[in-house]
Amino acid sequence: MSLGEITNIIQRYPLLTEVLNSVHDIVLILDSERDIVYFNKKFEEFADNFNLKAQLGVKPGTAFNCIHALDERVECGDTSFCRYCGANKSITESKKGVKSLNECRIAAMHGHAFNLSVSASPLELEGQKLTLYSIIDISAESRRQMLEKIFFHDVNNIVNGMGMIIDMMTDSKNSNDIEEFEHSLDMLKITMTSLKNEINAQHIVSLAEKDELMVHPENVSINKIIKEVVGFIQTTMCNSSVEIDTVLAEPEPLLYTDPVLLKRVLLNTLKNACEASSAGEKVSIGYRNIKDHVLIYVNNPTVMSDKVKSSVFKRSFSTKGQGRGIGTYSMRMLIDRYLKGKIYFTSEEGEGTTFFIKLSVSSQDLL
Structure with a gap:
């Protein structure tokens, strides 16, 4: 009929x-x-x-x-x-x-x-x-619960780490071990940087969810942003036994975008790639010039199952457990809605999983 x-x-x-x-x-x-x-x-x-x-x-x-x-x-x-x-x-x-x-x-x-x-x-x-x-x-309620769980989970882990470092500093001070004290102090600074990063990340996602996030584009060096992201991950997040290979293109394009939001997305992408990799494996981050666009990529050797692939970019999905699913969702929201680009991925045997971020080098797309 x-x-x-x-x-x-x-x-x-x-x-x-x-x-x-x-x-x-x-x-x-x-x-x-x-x-x-x-x-x-x-x-x-x-x-x-x-x-x-x-x-x-x-x-x-x-x-x-x-x-x-x-x-x-x-x-x-x-x-x-x-x-x-x-x-x-x-x-x-x-x-x-x-x-x-x-x-x-x-x-x-x-x-x-x-x-x-x-x-x-x-x-x-x-x-x-x-x-x-x-x-x-039920998006609004799921969003509120998820943001709360993620924020408190991550902040609690960092604060617990800070407590352990302070205990180590106290022990080294009592034993007059200046070298160990200074090492613990450096670790405390790194942990505080991680705490600040988590707070800023949650603030950005919260504003973006409510359509209150302001974009502040400027001419940026893509090489500089990638180097800063890799440096931060190596210092604070990534398993030291996972190697990060950086591939920078020549000539370097002048990219007109919001450096804070782009850095936020790349931090999430690279962190996910490191966490999905095992000791001794290599994660790659780099970009290619394609006419009037830049194609940034992050690759790790792990292949996703079909079920995992079907849920990437969905709000409440995560391979990390209940209430942990905002990483790829927030990445896509920031790239699509605010930076006017595209984010997608491939995951195949022999090639691993690669996330691609395509951004225009033109200022017109963000006006």
């Missing part, structure tokens, strides 16, 4: 559409091909706020601008990533006549990400088997 015929059936039930338009949840009705044949006013408002597609005849992933539904060769529900999607699971269960409730994380275009609670129920109207699809946006 055509889209028009199914929408005509739904319109013959004005009480149903009146009720669906009166609820505070997003409600969609899908046909047997998973296409949207009805959406309520709440979805129209939500779509308008986030530049989504409030259209009939499209799949839910397309409507929500899911990055995995952008490939025109495949449809929402058919990609390799869809097998791990909670929304897709709900639809599949509904088509079997089973009511379901799942959580869905969507990485969308323009740096947006959604945490959704999705329920699906079978619905039959005049012999047509449909799916009643109810969606609650």
Whole structure:
């Protein structure tokens, strides 16, 4: 049955559409091909706020601008990533006549990400088997909980480290070991720098989440930024047994961007690469000049599983445990939304995992 015929059936039930338009949840009705044949006013408002597609005849992933539904060769529900999607699971269960409730994380275009609670129920109207699809946006609550967990977790670790260093300084002072005292003092300075970095990082992400982050672009040396990032990681974060190889291009382009935000993204990217690597392995960071763009890359030898690859850039996903998933999400938000660039990755056997950051050298993109 055509889209028009199914929408005509739904319109013959004005009480149903009146009720669906009166609820505070997003409600969609899908046909047997998973296409949207009805959406309520709440979805129209939500779509308008986030530049989504409030259209009939499209799949839910397309409507929500899911990055995995952008490939025109495949449809929402058919990609390799869809097998791990909670929304897709709900639809599949509904088509079997089973009511379901799942959580869905969507990485969308323009740096947006959604945490959704999705329920699906079978619905039959005049012999047509449909799916009643109810969606609650839980992004704000998930975001608040995650930021709190990350901040307190990281700060607590650093403060505990500072306490241990102070104890070492006390012992060396009591034993008049000046050399050990000075070494502990240097370690304390490094730890305090890490604490300051964590606080600044959380502040930047918090402002970006609320669309209150100001961009301050200037002409910057990409070589200088990479060297500073590598130096900071080697001093404060990275396992000393992991080698960092720096590859700088010639000639060096003059990059017009916000150095603070770019450095924040590169710190996250390089830190993740180091943490994913084992002792004796090599992590590479560098860039290539491509016409009027700079392509920065960070590579590590570890290959992601398909399940991990499907969740990269989603707000609450992390390989580090519950409540630790903001690294790649914040990287994408800052690059896409604020630096007007693109970030993507590849992860293949024999090549490892590489994150790419593509930025324009032109000032026009940030004006």
